[in-house]
Amino acid sequence: MIIESVLKQGRKSLAENEVKELLREAGIPTTDFQVVRKFEDIDQKRLKFPVVLKVCSPKILHKTDVGGVVLEVPKDQLEQEFSKLREKFPEEDILVESHQDRRVEVIVGLINDPTFGLTIMFGLGGIYTEVYKDVTFRIVPIGKEDAEEMLREIKAAPILEGFRKIKVDRDALLNMLMKVSALGEKYMDKIDQMDLNPVFVREKGAVVVDAKLLLR
Secondary structure (H helix, E strand, O other), X not given: OHHHHHHHOOOOEOXXXXXXXXXXXXXXXXXXXXXXXXXXXXXXXXXXXXXXXXXXXXXXXXOHHHOOEEEEXXXXXXXXXXXXXXXXXXXXXXXXXXXXXXXXXXXXXXEEEOOOEEEEEEEEXXXXXXXXXXXXXXXXXXXXXXXXXXXXXXXXXXXXXXXXXXXXXXHHHHHHXXXXXXXXHHOOOOEEEEEEEEEEEOOOOEEEOXXXXXXX
C-alpha cells in the first residue's frame, strides 16, 4: 500500500521511513526509528543512546551530502543537535534512531536495467561502494543458489567466510537477498531503483541502516 499511496500523490521517491516500513512489511529487518517534527515528540524511553539524527524527506535522498545526518549523539546533546538540524531543515521531518554498532557493511539493491529489466545487486557497502565497485548482479527473481553465488562472487567474499575470524551471519544475508528479490518481483513494474546501504551484517542477524527507493 505504501508504494501505491506514494504514486497517488504524484511522487517518484520515498522518504527513508517509508522505505523502511515497506521493508518491514516484506520481513526485512531495519533499524527502529521515530519520525518527528518537534523535539517534544521524541519518545526517549524507546531510545538507546547514542542516537543518530537524519533529515527525513522524499526530496532529500543524499542526506550526508547536505549535512542532514548527525551521528553518535549522546543524551545530553540531543536537544541541541535536534535544534540545529531543525533550523537547517525547517520544513522536513527528522528521523531519530539508536546508533548501530558498525560491523561488516554490504549493499543490497534493485536496479531497473534497460536491457535485462529489474535486477538485484549485492556487494561491499558503506562509504566505499562507489570506490571499489565490488558488486554482482542477477535478474529478479533469484533462488537460494543464485543468492549463494552472489555472496561468493564479490572480491570481498573472504570477509563473509570468516576472514581473520570476522563472524557474519551468512544465513541472515541470504535471507535478506531472497526477500529483496521477492519484494522486487512483487513491484516489478513500479521500482526503478532501491539502495539498501549500508546493511550491517553481524554475528547474528543483518539490519538495513539506510534505504532509498525511486519509482518509475
